[in-house]
Amino acid sequence: MDVKTYSPRKYWALAPSSEIAREIDTRFTQYQTWLDSSGYGAIIQDLYNAFYTFDEGGFGISLSKNKSKAKIKVNHFKNLLERLHSLTTQAKLSYVPRAINSDAESQTQADLCRGLLDYFGDEKDLNSTMSEQVLTALVKLEGYVYAPWDFEAGDEIGSDPENPGASAKQGDQRYVVLDAYDVAKHVRLKISPFYIVREYVNRFDEAERIRAKAMLDPSLGDPEELYAKVLQAGRGYEDSKYSRLTTPLDIESDEMGDTVEKLTLLHRKTTVLPEGRYTEIIGDVVLADTQLPYKTLPLVRLTTRQILNTVGGDSPATSLLSIQQPIDALYSAVVTNNLNH
DSSP states (O other), X not given: OOOTTOOTTSOGGGOOHHHHHHHHHHHHHHHHHHHHHHSHHHHHHHHHHHHTTOSTTOSSEEEOTTSOOEEEOOOHXXXXXXXXXXXXXXXXXXXXXXXXXXXXXXXXXXXXXHHXXXXXXXXXXXXXXXXXXXXXXXXXXXXXXXXXXXXXXXXXXXXXXXXXXXXXXXXXXXXXXXXXXXXXXXXXXXXXXEEEEEEEEEHHHHHHHHHHHHHHOXXXXXXXXXXXXXXXXXXXTTTTGGXXXXXXXXXXXXXXXGEEEEEEEEEXXXXXXXXXXXXXXXXXXXXXXXXOOSSSOSEEEEOSEEOTTSSOEEOTHHHHHHHHHHHHHHHHHHHHHHHHO
């Protein structure tokens, strides 16, 4: 996708394919900076730490060096949030598609829709995905379900006419639960015209894909050069630990080098971009760049409540945490007194 009229004074999403990777990376970095400077990201991290007791003294009793002071976590916070989650999701979702018209064909389509929804809910883990999204929204203020169509999934249906020797797949729906750290959006407009989705992928798989694609389409560039660029791309999982939720389970190892960030731009169909835009990048390598192939964005956001006059989400967790902290302090004082006397 090449927009020849692009200039630095024009809308960033109009950048040509040769420059769009830099624009997407800049926008995503600016969003991460906003999370940090606004304090919104710090709130999410604090809630996450308290829920899993990853903060100081989280597991068992923590004693000072001379063992005169004790610190203990009594996690009512987690218990209450899990109860809210259970009350919300314990009943299985029941879809009731309704036909707009009363003709036989419309009624048949409604019945088919009901069957498909039940199938995807039970067999494709849509129900568990939505349950995870609810818990994510409770603990981390907002949760997203990213649901792109995976062309490389599903059963084989024959040979691929565009790639001799390779088999064509039927394709299948894919579901990914993400949080606010992994989905960049406009920080002023409540209906964001764009989203940038971050996923961690295997760099070797993506390098092979772009090399095979470039061999069929020389306009993409030299296949071996693109292959090497993806393998050398920065912002792997260990490189981006300050722009995501951190946990004690973040252990550096050689295997962590296999992962790399893939950013996907999903731009709505707007006046300035009538066809929308869909772009995938790793580093400065553009994996795909085309008009939006979906009628609506394959991204659904959930939050218990919107913070008024902002694009941020809210949750009962923010009130529960302020109660949990003094409870922990009081229990710690009682335990300290009992251990010493």
